[in-house]
Amino acid sequence: MKNTKNLNxxxxxxxxxxLRYNIVKMIGLAESGxxxxxxxxIDIVSSLYYNIMNYDPKxxxxxxxxxxxxxxGHACPALYVTLADLGYFKEEExxxxxxxxxxxxxxxxxxxxxIEVNTGSLGQGFSSSVGVAIGCKLNKYENNVFVLLGDGxxxxxxxxxxxxxxxxxxxxxxxxxxxxxxxxxxxxTEDVMCLMDLKAKFSAFGFDVFEIDGHNFEEIVKTAExxxxxxxxxxxxxxxxxxxxxxxxxxxxxxxxxxxxxNKEELEKALAELQ
Numbered sequence: 001m002k003n004t005k006n007l008n009x010x011x012x013x014x015x016x017x018x019l020r021y022n023i024v025k026m027i028g029l030a031e032s033g034x035x036x037x038x039x040x041x042i043d044i045v046s047s048l049y050y051n052i053m054n055y056d057p058k059x060x061x062x063x064x065x066x067x068x069x070x071x072x073g074h075a076c077p078a079l080y081v082t083l084a085d086l087g088y089f090k091e092e093e094x095x096x097x098x099x100x101x102x103x104x105x106x107x108x109x110x111x112x113x114x115i116e117v118n119t120g121s122l123g124q125g126f127s128s129s130v131g132v133a134i135g136c137k138l139n140k141y142e143n144n145v146f147v148l149l150g151d152g153x154x155x156x157x158x159x160x161x162x163x164x165x166x167x168x169x170x171x172x173x174x175x176x177x178x179x180x181x182x183x184x185x186x187x188x189t190e191d192v193m194c195l196m197d198l199k200a201k202f203s204a205f206g207f208d209v210f211e212i213d214g215h216n217f218e219e220i221v222k223t224a225e226x227x228x229x230x231x232x233x234x235x236x237x238x239x240x241x242x243x244x245x246x247x248x249x250x251x252x253x254x255x256x257x258x259x260x261x262x263n264k265e266e267l268e269k270a271l272a273e274l275q
Contacts, residue, residue, distance in 0.1 A: 006050075007050045009221070013217060015050060015085075017274060019085065020039055020042055020274050022091075022094060023081055024248060024262065024267065025094075026080070026094045028266075028267035028270070028271075029097065031261050032098050032106070032261050033098065033261050034259045035257050035261065035262065036244040036254070036255070037072060037075040038075045039244070040179055040242040040243055040245065040246050041072070042081075043215050043220065043242075044148060044220060044242075045068075045078045045082050046082060048146055048224065049082050052224045053068060054143070057083075057086050057088045057113075060088065060113050063141060066143050066145070066146065067136070067144075068148075069116050069119065069126075069128060069147045069148075071123070071147055071148060071153060072119075072122070072149055073118075073120035073125060074107060074120060076106070076107055076108045079115075080104050081094060089114075107119060107120030108120070117132070122153040123157070123158030126149055126159050126163075126176070127158055127161070129147035129174060130166050130171065130174065133169075133235075137169075137173060143173065145171075145173055147174070147176045148176070148177045148178075149179065150181075150184070151178055151179060151182060151184070151198070152189050154198060155195065160201075163202060163207065166207070167205055167207065167234065168206075172230065172231050175224065175236045175238070176207075176237045177214075178198060178237065178239050179242055180198065180214065180241050181242045183253070183255045187255055206234060207235050207236060207237045208235070209236075209239065210226075210227070210237075212239070214240030214241055214242035215243065223238055245257050247274060249273060250269070251270070
């Protein structure tokens with residue numbers, strides 16, 4: 001089993017910036033995709049893969065590996081660039097995103113090395129993570145299942161059915177993150193369907209809940225490490241406050257870039273900012 005790389009926080013910031021560059025480039029070349037939520041999530045994804053999780057790209061189905069499930073599947077560019085950087089597949093695959101016959105499509109599928117579950121229909125990835133965590137418990141694996149949800153996704157009733165099941169089955173091997181960027185395709189989450197206090201909600205459903213700055217690597221890593229040690233029969237949820245489109249000035253907090261690729265001029269400007 002390959003352990004995590006354990007980058008220091010400055011190295012993590014540099015790594016995340018380079019991954020942001022590839023996210024914007026691949027979506028720009030595809031002329032299709034979801035830059036906003038991919039950019040808000042990448043600091044969480046990179047922290048997990050470079051500092052928290054145990055895995056081996058050369059043996060991606062090893063039983064004892066930690067699992068990562070991207071429930072907000074439309075943010076798959078964040079996962080794709082990370083998996084490519086770690087050697088699950090060649091970086092060249094990134095530049096054919098969403099093309100007919102290409103490996104990488106608009107949502108994760110299990111045909112892609114490193115992908116655990118097909119996701120994209122919101123809420124289902126979280127439900128799948130509960131099932132995976134139950135399976136790991138039954139097999140007595142000493143691992144953790146990590147899952148990343150969107151905040152707009154938390155408007156789905158299925159999320160709360162899954163949360164109830166996670167607590168009922170005492171899944172202390174399940175560690176969730178909510179990418180709380182406060183924007184979804186139709187606008188502000190609180191205008192579309194008010195989420196109120198997510199921390200209180202998950203707590204009421206039987207989770208240990210934490211709230212962090214989702215772009216602060218020290219907070220992400222230390223909170224995830226703490227969650228891993230808390231084998232108390234309760235699942236964990238980390239509410240990560242983030243910025244939609246983080247790292248590209250004109251995409252930040254801009255709901256228009258939820259599911260719109262940058263045009264040629266915007267792509268050049270974004271890549272220059274991330275260079």
